Amino acid sequence: MVTNIPAPYRIPVYENLVRHEDMDLCVFFCSGREPDRAWDLQQASYKQIYFKEKFLTYRGRFIHCNPDVWSRLREFAPDVVVTTGFNPSFIFAYIYARMHGARHVAMTDGTYFTEGTLSWVHRLVRRWVYGGTRAFIGASQGSFELYRSYGIGQDQMFQSHLCANNAIYHPRLSDDGKRFDFVFSARFIAAKNPDFAMAVAQMVARKIGRRTSLLMMGSGELDDELRRRAAEIAVDVDVVFAGFVKQTDLPDHYASARVMLFPTQIDTWGVVANEAFAAGVPVIVTPMAGVAGDLVLDGRNGRVLPLDVDAWAEAAATLLRDTSQREQFARHGMAHVQSFSYEHAAQGIYDAVRYSLKRA
Numbered sequence: 001m002v003t004n005i006p007a008p009y010r011i012p013v014y015e016n017l018v019r020h021e022d023m024d025l026c027v028f029f030c031s032g033r034e035p036d037r038a039w040d041l042q043q044a045s046y047k048q049i050y051f052k053e054k055f056l057t058y059r060g061r062f063i064h065c066n067p068d069v070w071s072r073l074r075e076f077a078p079d080v081v082v083t084t085g086f087n088p089s090f091i092f093a094y095i096y097a098r099m100h101g102a103r104h105v106a107m108t109d110g111t112y113f114t115e116g117t118l119s120w121v122h123r124l125v126r127r128w129v130y131g132g133t134r135a136f137i138g139a140s141q142g143s144f145e146l147y148r149s150y151g152i153g154q155d156q157m158f159q160s161h162l163c164a165n166n167a168i169y170h171p172r173l174s175d176d177g178k179r180f181d182f183v184f185s186a187r188f189i190a191a192k193n194p195d196f197a198m199a200v201a202q203m204v205a206r207k208i209g210r211r212t213s214l215l216m217m218g219s220g221e222l223d224d225e226l227r228r229r230a231a232e233i234a235v236d237v238d239v240v241f242a243g244f245v246k247q248t249d250l251p252d253h254y255a256s257a258r259v260m261l262f263p264t265q266i267d268t269w270g271v272v273a274n275e276a277f278a279a280g281v282p283v284i285v286t287p288m289a290g291v292a293g294d295l296v297l298d299g300r301n302g303r304v305l306p307l308d309v310d311a312w313a314e315a316a317a318t319l320l321r322d323t324s325q326r327e328q329f330a331r332h333g334m335a336h337v338q339s340f341s342y343e344h345a346a347q348g349i350y351d352a353v354r355y356s357l358k359r360a
Contacts, residue, residue: 001014001025001026001027001028001084002028002030002073002081002082002083002084002089002090002093003027003028003029003030003083003084003085004029004030004031004064004084004085004087005029005030005031005032006027006029006032006048008247009162009163009164009271010162012163012165012342013160013163013342013345013346013349014027014046014346015046015342016342016343016345016346017046017346017349017350018045018046019346020350023350023353024047025046025047026046026047026048026049026076026078027046027047027048027049028048028049028050028051028069028072028093029048029049029050029051030051030053030064030066030087030089031050031051031053031064032050032053049072049076051064051066051067051068051069051072051089052066052067052068053066063087063088064087064088064089064090065087065088066089066092069089069092069093069096070092070096073093073096073100074096074100077100078097078102079102079103079357080097080102080103080104080105080353080356080357081094081096081097081102081103081104082104082105082106082107082137082349082352082353083104083105083106083107084107084109085108086122086125086129091125091129094132098132103134103135103356103357104129104132104133104134105134105135105136105137105352105353105356106129106135106136107136107137107138107160107349107352108136108137108138108139108143108146108268109138109139109140109143109162109268109269109290110142110143110146110268111140111142111143111145111146111268112142112145112146112149113142113266113287113288114142114266114267114268114288114290115146126150127150130147130150130152134156134355134356135156135157135158135352135353135355135356136152136156136157136158136352137157137158137159137160137348137349137352138157138158138159138160139159139160139161139162139268139269139290140159140161140268140269140290140291140293140294141293141294142268142290142293142294143159143290144157156355158348158349158351158352158355160345160346160348160349160352161269161294161295161340161344161345161348162269162270162271162274162290162340162345163271163274163340163341163342163344163345164271164274164275164278164337164340165247165278165342166274166337166338166340166341168248168251169251169254169255169275169278169279169280170251170255170279171255171278171279171280171330171334172255172279172280173280173330174327175258175323177255178256178257178258179213179256179257180213180214180215180240180256180257180258181201181204181212181213181214181257181258181259181320182197182200182201182204182212182213182214182215182258182259182260182261182316183214183215183217183253183254183256183259183260183261183276183281184197184214184216184217184218184260184261185217185218185245185254185260185262185272185275185276186217186218186262186264186272187218187219188216188218188219188220188221188222188223188226189221189222190222190265191264191265191266192218192220192263192264192265192267193263193264193265193307194216194218194222194226195222195225195226196261196263196307196309196312197214197216197261197263198226198229198230198233198237198239199309200261200263200309200312200313200316201213201214201233201236201237201239201261201316202233202236202237203309203310203313204313204316204317204320205236205237207313207314207317208317208320208321211235211236211237211238212236212237212238212320213237213238213239213240214237214238214239214240214261215240215242215253215256215257216230216239216240216241216242217242217243217244217245217253218243218244219243219244223241226241227241250275251278251279254275254276254278254279254281255279255280255281257281258281258282258319258320258326259281259282259283259284259316259319259320259326260272260273260276260281260282260283260284261284261312261316262276262283262284262285262286262289263284263285263286263307263312264285264286264288264289265288265307266288267288267289267290267291268290269289269290269291270285270289270290270291273285273289273291273295273296273302274291274295274337274340276333277295277301277333277334277336277337278334278337280330280331280334281330281333282301282302282319282326282329282330282333283296283301283302283303283333284303284305284312284315284316285302285303285304286304286305286306286307287305287306292304295336295337295340297332297336300329300332300336301329301330301332301333301336302329302333303315
């Protein structure tokens with residue numbers, strides 16, 4: 001497995017993957033951590049190798065180009081190479097697989113929507129790689145839609161959802177102990193629309209005739225601007241900034257809120273929705289997130305709405321007013337998220353690898 005960095009929502013998947021005794025797994029990381037990530041990472045039990053770190057930053061993205069991909073893969077001599085993107089390091093790994101008789105498996109969290117603005121060069125590279133790929137792993141139905149746009153057959157596609165650690169959450173359905181009406185959890189950047197969440201909380205306050213409360217979990221370049229905005233709307237909304245919250249503290253923070261606002265402009269998945277559901281909190285999300293339609297089911301465990309403040313405020317106000325509907329959404333969310341587990345995510349990868357080894 002050749003991937004960018006040891007993301008906390010993938011590490012437990014690898015831990016489950018090595019339980020298959022017929023698979024010898026080694027995860028090759030391009031970097032230990034990227035500068036815009038502040039995750040807590042624990043020591044892993046699976047084999048892992050870190051390439052000599054080398055990347056460049058382009059338009060806010062980190063492009064890895066590790067010089068020792070070839071030599072490291074040659075030492076391990078894999079039968080199957082799984083790559084999770086199209087950075088130069090992944091392309092080197094793909095070429096290694098083709099030249100050494102290893103099967104290649106492509107894996108993505110991306111969706112047809114998130115890759116909709118790619119240039120013709122990017123699409124050409126994907127067609128070239130996919131032409132020599134045996135199996136395809138996607139995080140969502142949006143990933144499958146992306147693969148189908150390249151002519152990939154359904155029998156070659158396998159699902160490996162992104163997951164949260166459902167077991168550490170202790171849902172709180174009643175209003176007892178609910179300190180906040182809303183919770184927002186994401187980096188404070190324009191694409192996550194934290195200011196939109198504040199605008200929704202303010203409009204809801206005016207709709208229901210009382211001051212609302214909003215817990216903001218995260219940090220980022222918009223921090224100062226958001227704090228100024230919070231001061232401006234303080235008469236309508238009590239905004240509390242929790243900063244970056246450690247994973248061990250997430251359950252209590254989510255459980256303290258009634259509704260989660262996830263107004264992302266573009267997100268390949270959105271693990272924060274998994275976390276909210278596991279804590280018994282309904283989610284309002286945009287259609288631009290991978291969880292929309294897979295995890296968040298409109299009208300059943302949350303709402304999937306376009307980025308319109310009026311529509312979000314009306315939906316959020318309804319959930320605050322109607323306790324029975326909010327609890328029903330919460331129960332359905334808690335039940336539905338249980339199938340989005342590390343075990344199931346690992347099984348999807350395992351099945352794809354086994355499929356790739358079948359004779360053509």
